[in-house]
Amino acid sequence: MFISTTPINVRYAExxxxGVVYHANYLIWFELGRTTLINDLGFHYADMxxxxxxxxxxxxxxxYKRPVRYGDEVRVNTWVEHYDGLRVVYGYEVMKEDDTVCVTGKSVHTCVKKETFRPISIRKRFPEWHKEYEKVKKKRISKGL
Structure with a gap:
């Protein structure tokens, strides 16, 4: 399975x-992980x-499984949980250096036209992205995940 890793040094403001990371900040970290995954696959969301x-x-x-505190160093592991050509489900784990799982999550995304918010087919509009997501999905299925 292709897993992208994003290191996070917990800042006081988070x-x-x-004294623990405010719950909404994990959603920001998920977004950082998703962006890293997309970049690791060779694409850029800004291009889209x-x-x-x-x-x-x-x-x-x-x-939420375990607290994360100021000064902790964690990593966000991100992968494609599911992909069907229209929707992408990303999976996330926030882990401490000792591999303790602190937070798990998922986010579901579709692609839409900016002007109308009407859905588009990733398969048709971005065939290279589709090809990579299919490849990542097949790896996940072949490993029985």
């Missing part, structure tokens, strides 16, 4: 009064936007 296409989140979830 924590709450309890230049063509008038956006990829909004249509669903997102996070499950």
């Amino acid at each position: 924590t709450d009064q309890m 936007e230049k063509e008038g296409i956006l990829s909004p989140v249509v669903d997102i979830e996070a499950s």
Whole structure:
């Protein structure tokens, strides 16, 4: 399975009064992970936007397992959980250096035209992206994940 890794050094501003990372910041970290994954596959989200296409989140979830605190170093592991040519489901794990899983999550995205927000087919509009996502999906299926 192709997994992209994004290192995060937890900043003080990302924590709450309890001294742990504020829950909404994990969603920002998921976005960083997704962007890194796309870059690691050889693409740039900004190029898609230049063509008038956006990829909004249509669903997102996070499950908090262990606290992350100011000064911790964590990594966000990101992979393609599911892809069908129209939707992409990205999977995420936020892990400490000792491999403790702190947060898991998923985000579901579609691609839409910027002007109308009407969905487009990734398969047709971005055939190279489609080819790479299919390749990543096949690796995931062949490993039984």
